[in-house]
Amino acid sequence: GEDVEQSLFLSVREGDSSVINCTYTDSSSTYLYWYKQEPGAGLQLLTYIFSNMDMKQDQRLTVLLNKKDKHLSLRIADTQTGDSAIYFCAESINTDKLIFGTGTRLQVFP
Amino acid sequence: DTAVSQTPKYLVTQMGNDKSIKCEQNLGHDTMYWYKQDSKKFLKIMFSYNNKELIINETVPNRFSPKSPDKAHLNLHINSLELGDSAVYFCASSRGGSGYGYTFGSGTRLTVV
Numbered sequence: 001g002e003d004v005e006q007s008l009f010l011s012v013r014e015g016d017s018s019v020i021n022c023t024y025t026d027s028s029s030t031y032l033y034w035y036k037q038e039p040g041a042g043l044q045l046l047t048y049i050f051s052n053m054d055m056k057q058d059q060r061l062t063v064l065l066n067k068k069d070k071h072l073s074l075r076i077a078d079t080q081t082g083d084s085a086i087y088f089c090a091e092s093i094n095t096d097k098l099i100f101g102t103g104t105r106l107q108v109f110p
Numbered sequence: 111d112t113a114v115s116q117t118p119k120y121l122v123t124q125m126g127n128d129k130s131i132k133c134e135q136n137l138g139h140d141t142m143y144w145y146k147q148d149s150k151k152f153l154k155i156m157f158s159y160n161n162k163e164l165i166i167n168e169t170v171p172n173r174f175s176p177k178s179p180d181k182a183h184l185n186l187h188i189n190s191l192e193l194g195d196s197a198v199y200f201c202a203s204s205r206g207g208s209g210y211g212y213t214f215g216s217g218t219r220l221t222v223v
Contacts, residue, residue: 031211033211037151041216041217042114042200042214042215042216042217043153043200043202043212043214044214045211045212045213048211086151088153097143097155097158097166098155098212099155100152100153100154102150102151102152103151103152103153
């Protein structure tokens with residue numbers, strides 16, 4: 001089945017690392033994505049990882065994939081106030097549609 | 111230049127009316143989509159078109175009818191609007207095939223009163 005779950009809220013202090021977690025159920029996922037949505041805006045693709053990879057790093061972002069446990073995480077190093085947004089993980093399967101997670105609202109306080 | 115543009119950005123209308131949302135992409139992508147985001151921020155695919163052909167049609171009421179005059183445009187027409195249709199509707203496009211990700215429009219906030 002298609003089900004992608006995330007925790008709803010995360011609050012971190014500026015300068016700390018943030019870790020946003022995601023679990024999915026469909027083992028046939030080919031790519032997994034992280035999107036960022038700022039208030040009143042559309043979705044911005046942050047990064048993606050192919051399902052046969054364990055890790056991908058892109059500047060302050062690190063994606064970890066545990067395919068056995070169907071667990072995906074996004075680590076943001078040195079979190080800034082501008083990182084405050086809703087973060088969605090998403091999986092794509094063969095049908096080329098994205099199944100989005102429930103979204104995690106990240107709040108960064110000074 | 112905006113890659114995926116939707117109009118209007120805001121739409122307030124009464125129950126029972128018919129309305130359309132337009133979407134255009136200038137990225138040369140083959141596939142376009144409509145997604146619905148409800149008040150709890152859940153995002154769910156509604157339709158996808160590849161080169162003007164309907165590929166995905168999720169469980170969406172018949173009152174919603176997408177139309178793709180060419181591969182750069184995908185419009186969404188909604189008949190007999192209901193209160194529950196209030197949401198943010200996002201258009202997106204992709205080159206097709208997993209891995210390319212999507213480019214999303216900035217959304218149309220539809221409020222039915």
